[in-house]
Amino acid sequence: MKIDRMSGDPLLRSAYPYRRLAVIGAGAYGTALAHVAAQDGTQVSLWSRRAEIAETINRTARNPRYLGEIDLAPSITASDDLMAALRDADAVLLVVPSHAIRSTARAMRPVIPAGIPIVVCAKGIEAETGLLMSQIVEDELPGHSVGALSGPTFATELAAGHPSAATLAFSFDQADRLDPENSAAARMAVTLATPAFRTYLSDDLVGVEIGGAVKNVIAIACGMMRGAGFAENTRAALITRGLDEMKALAEALGGRRETVTGLSGIGDLTLTCSSTTSRNMSLGVQMGQGLDRAACFDGKPIIVEGEANATSVTDLARKLSVPMPICETVRGILKDGQPIAETFARFWSEPIESEPRAMSLTFAHPTSLSTAPAFDKRPL
Known part of the structure; x- marks a missing residue:
């Protein structure tokens, strides 16, 4: 921990948020996270597998199937085209059900920008392999830093702005420890931070x-x-x-x-x-x-x-x-x-x-x- 030499207090670090975020999955939790991330002006591409949901979000700023009472942040753009949703992204939140993690990650492989970090927001263990969700993504999308977001966050309350918190985990390599301000964990944490939502960092993905x-x-x-x-x-x-x-x-x-x-x-x-x-x-x-x-x-x-x-x-x-x-x-x-x-x-x-x-x-x-x-x- 760095210490301020004058006051003796811990020295606060600064991390830069991602400015273009892709949220893959327009269910309740994906919609809520997109809304949270977009509140400070982050450009969010929200992918839905249903074209009619994407069209309605773009037209009305509401998801007709989930969280329909929430007026979504204006910097959200929805699409049913995976390539379009990922094209200019700096980072990805993968928010599809656990049984769809492998197939969705595989579909992302030809179109995801090289090397950008991915945060898995599904919870579970793959039946056939015993792999965790982050391990499935690492298997399908090598070359990407993969983390996980998990915590006590009902989607409706998160989107409505009730004070909430979660843990954001990434494996920290030597470069991350030497320069934590530029780690994927720190940058994603500040990207998602709002007056009502905060994340705590962890290096224990398992x-x-x-x-x-x-x-x-x-x-x-x-x-x-x-x-x-x-x-x-x-x-x-x-x-x-x-x-x-x-x-x-x-x-x-x-x-x-x-x-x-x-x-x-x-x-x-x-x-x-x-x-x-x-x-x-x-x-x-x-x-x-x-x-x-x-x-x-x-x-x-x-x-x-x-x-x-x-x-x-x-x-x-x-x-x-x-x-x-x-x-x-x-x-x-x-x-x-x-x-x-x-x-x-x-x-x-x-x-x-x-x-x-x-x-x-x-x-x-x-x-x-x-x-x-x-x-x-x-x-x-």
Whole structure:
């Protein structure tokens, strides 16, 4: 840290924002981030795969499908042409669903300007490979610096200007550490900064991305218990133990446990597990109330990221021999069709463990699956 010789205070560094930003994905979060970035006059090209949405944004300054009540910043130009959206960009925010990250990155390969940084805003783990979202982009788009943005940011609140914060992670090489003002992380942070939105920088991509992937699964668990009639004790227990599962998986992959205690971990986990604004939480609530998966969301084909994450996260954890009992519980219900009451009863009656890992104690739990009815009687 540089110190001012006269005052002894930390010396503030200055970084220059990117002036032309491409946001790939005009869903709710992509639209919100485009709006945030454009508020200081940054020229934003917003790519939508639907021509009619792009045309309406350009004509009315509103996205007719998402965040329709928000008047978008005037420096946003929308397009359904990927080449046009990327042509003059200095940096890219990639904001498509996790299952579309690889195909979208591959489509960008012939048209993206050489060497410009890419920030991935999707959360998840690829089912077939076990790769994180940034690793998929690095695989498809070599030669680009790739980062990740993650944190407790519902799109509607972000676009409406509610004070919000997130973590922006890039791998810092020697050049970045010697000249941090010109690093992609610093420049993107100031590009996105507004009076209501701030980012915190990290060099732990793994820790940041694991938090984003696992929290979706824990939110489904919290929703299931809420839908079944259980209250705050249950949610707090699942959040806390879910955080421990995040830490264990991040550490096994080379991430840092402390990263998971930040915005991209416990921050995002707390938000997602506390509100049915989250599709993950909402799905869990509906299933906990007894709806079949096909009947949730009034039968509409709503994508819920945690549904796929439940399998991909636990597949990866199994390969690494990392126990993740809450995620395994959700997987058993969603993938294997196990009954909610019996499956959560099994989790609650697992062997008693010590919380500090250094104690390394395990005792048999005195109850068994005979306690399952307690999880089926909707106490509230």
